[in-house]
Amino acid sequence: MFDIGFWELLLIAIVGLLVLGPERLPSAIRGFQRTISGIKQYSQKVQSExxxxxxIKELHEHLKMAxxxxxxxxxxxxxxxxxxxxxxxxxxxRPYSKAAPESGEEAKKNVDKGAE
Structure with missing residues (x-):
């Protein structure tokens, strides 16, 4: 992906050790790993969507053909x-459909009850 060889990784590790020190380097590596895994999860989610x-588009095209x-x-x-x-x-x-309309006889009974 990045085309990084062994010597480049070694140089990055030495610079990281010098800049961060031996106490903070492991936590920095874990943070970097979490960030990379978060990016991978997000990209997988986008890909699945x-x-x-x-x-859905393919099914719609099949329907048009049908x-x-x-x-x-x-x-x-x-x-x-x-x-x-x-x-x-x-x-x-289904969630947007209205309630079933009343039949003619039921509507008439409701109107008659209201008149009483």
Whole structure:
């Protein structure tokens, strides 16, 4: 990644030992390791989110292809994608859907009760 050889690492270690001293050098190395691991975790999180978004985009494109073709003559992969996309859309819309409207008879009974 950085193309650092043995002699460069040795020079960095000697300079670090001279600047920080033997007491603070181990804690500085641990802090550096924590920082690097935090950066790696963040980059993995971003990568997984991007993969997820690309998967959703791919499913959306499959749905567009399915709509443009005859829905009966789809390949099994497109049928699976269509089912996955429809279920994902239903999951997303479920919290925002309104309560089921009252039937005509129930609404009429409620109006009659209010008149009494």
């Amino acid at each position: 991007l993969d997820h978004e690309l998967r 709509e443009s073709q005859d829905l009966e003559n789809l390949s099994p992969e497109l049928q699976r994608s269509l089912v996955e996309l429809k279920s994902a859309a239903a999951d997303v819309q």
